[in-house]
Structure formats: C-alpha cells, structure tokens
Amino acid sequence: MGVEPARLPFRTTSLPTFLPVLLLQRHWMKRRGEKWSRKGMRVFNSTLDGSFREARLSHFKAKEIERKFICFQNEVAERERRQAESHSRALxxxxxxxxxxxxxxxxxxxxxxxxxxxxxxxxxxxxxxxxECRGSVGTLWKSQNADFSFLSEVAEMSGLMDGCAQADSMVPPIEGRIREFWEPIEVSEDTTEAGADAADEGGEIDQPADSFGVSMSGYLGLNL
Known part of the structure; x- marks a missing residue:
C-alpha cells in the first residue's frame, strides 16, 4: 500500500477571520459611493439652481427691456402727436x-x-x-349862331385839345395802376404752406384768384 499524503487540519475559525474584512470593504465602498453620489447630486442641484436663476434673470431682463421699449414707443408717439397738434395749430x-x-x-x-x-x-x-363833338361838323353847326366867333372857337378848341392831350396821356398810367391791382398778394411762407391745400386752381384768367381761391373781381363787386 502506498503512503497517503498528510492532510492539513481544517480550522473552522478561518471563515470568520476574512468575513469582517470583506464586509468592511463593502461597507466602505457603499459609503464612498453614497458620498460621491450625494456630492454629485449637490453639484447637479447647484448647477440646476444656477441655470434656473440665470433663466429667471434673463426673463426678467427681457421683460424689463420690453417694458422700457414700450414706454419709449409711447413717449415717441405722444411727442409726435404733440408736434402734429402744434404744427396744425401753427398752420x-x-x-x-x-x-x-x-x-x-x-x-x-x-x-x-x-x-x-x-x-x-x-x-x-x-x-x-x-x-365826337369838336369836329368840323360841330363847328359848322355852331357858326349859325349870331354870337359865333371863329377866333374864340379856335381858342376854345386849342384849350380843349391841350386838355384832351393831357387826358389822353393820363390813360396809360391809370391803366397800369389798375393792372397792378391784379398782381398776386405777397404773404409769408408759412401762410403759403397753410393755404396750399385750400388753394383754388380753377381761377379765371382775367380775374385771377388769390392763394385761398377768392376772386378779386367777385370780392370787389364791380359792375364793369
């Protein structure tokens, strides 16, 4: 018969010796993982809170800018309205x-x-x-009178001719002065601008209208 190998004695205390070490390592790793997990959650929550605050701040800034822009638009509209009213009153x-x-x-x-x-x-x-009355026919008709004097008639005719020449020379200046009454009436530039929309473009040629459509001859009420 051969020789049997020697068997090592079995110790029942070997298992409890290694078990606490494994449990401690597992417990330490679990706590370590929980710690890192909590730390990660805190970082995540902090980042999320920061993003939320930034979003709220951006939203508030956008609302504030929109409010200021609306106020600016209202101010511009009010200023334009006042300017239009002032311009209208000035016109x-x-x-x-x-x-x-x-x-x-x-x-x-x-x-x-x-x-x-x-x-x-x-x-x-x-x-x-x-x-009409001082021609040769008129002189011949007056010669029938008993008190007719040719010299006095010639003197009278000479005086009348001088007066006629003077009266005839007065006609062109009077005509010129009368034509001046139909010249346009000068007004200021703001008055011209104000009356531009109301001007009557259909005035007569020989009776022109002023800048507000008033006929001069109609205003004067002449019987020509």
Missing part, C-alpha cells in the same frame, strides 16, 4: 393771419381801384366827347 394761425392779410389788402385795392377807375372813365369820357 391754422398762419392761414387765419393770411386770410386777414389778404382781406385787408383786397379792401385797400378795392378802394384804390374805385378811385382809379373813376379817373379812367372821366378821362375816357373827356377824350371821347372831344372827338
């Missing part, structure tokens, strides 16, 4: 001032025109009466 004042100026000028021209037109008619009547 109305300029238009009224222009109307008063034109009315006063038309009244002045009407008075002058009446005097000039009377002088013109008198000169025309004087010249026309001399040409």
């Amino acid at each position: 109305i004042r300029a238009e009224r001032k222009g109307r008063r100026t034109i009315s006063a000028e038309l009244a002045r021209r009407a008075t002058l025109f009446d005097a000039e037109f009377r002088s013109f008619k008198d000169a025309q009547d004087y010249v026309g009466g001399f040409h």
Whole structure:
C-alpha cells in the first residue's frame, strides 16, 4: 500500500477571520459611493439652481427691456402727436393771419381801384366827347349862331385839345395802376404752406384768384 499524503487540519475559525474584512470593504465602498453620489447630486442641484436663476434673470431682463421699449414707443408717439397738434395749430394761425392779410389788402385795392377807375372813365369820357363833338361838323353847326366867333372857337378848341392831350396821356398810367391791382398778394411762407391745400386752381384768367381761391373781381363787386 502506498503512503497517503498528510492532510492539513481544517480550522473552522478561518471563515470568520476574512468575513469582517470583506464586509468592511463593502461597507466602505457603499459609503464612498453614497458620498460621491450625494456630492454629485449637490453639484447637479447647484448647477440646476444656477441655470434656473440665470433663466429667471434673463426673463426678467427681457421683460424689463420690453417694458422700457414700450414706454419709449409711447413717449415717441405722444411727442409726435404733440408736434402734429402744434404744427396744425401753427398752420391754422398762419392761414387765419393770411386770410386777414389778404382781406385787408383786397379792401385797400378795392378802394384804390374805385378811385382809379373813376379817373379812367372821366378821362375816357373827356377824350371821347372831344372827338365826337369838336369836329368840323360841330363847328359848322355852331357858326349859325349870331354870337359865333371863329377866333374864340379856335381858342376854345386849342384849350380843349391841350386838355384832351393831357387826358389822353393820363390813360396809360391809370391803366397800369389798375393792372397792378391784379398782381398776386405777397404773404409769408408759412401762410403759403397753410393755404396750399385750400388753394383754388380753377381761377379765371382775367380775374385771377388769390392763394385761398377768392376772386378779386367777385370780392370787389364791380359792375364793369
């Protein structure tokens, strides 16, 4: 028979010797993992809170910018409205001032025109009466009178001719002054701007209209 190998004695205390070490290592790793997990959660939560705060701050800034922009738009609209009202009032004042100026000028021209037109008619009547009544036929008819004197008739005719020449020379200046009454009435630039929209573009050629569509001859009420 062969020799059996020697068997090592079995110790029941070997298992409890290694078990606490494994348990300690497992417990340490578990605690370590929990610690890192909690730390990671804290970092994650901190990052999430920071992102949330940044988002809230960005939203607040956007709302603030929008509010300021709306206020700015309202201020601009209000300023434009006030400027438009001020400009409109200025145009109305300029238009009224222009109307008063034109009315006063038309009244002045009407008075002058009446005097000039009377002088013109008198000169025309004087010249026309001399040409019609002081010809050779009229002299021949007056020679039938007993008190007719040729020398006195010649002297009278000479005086009438001088007066006729003077009256005839007065007609062109009077006509020139009368034509000046139809010249445009000068007004200020703001009045011209105010009356541009209301101007009457259909004025007569021989009776022009002013910048506000008022016919001068209609205003004067002449019987030509």
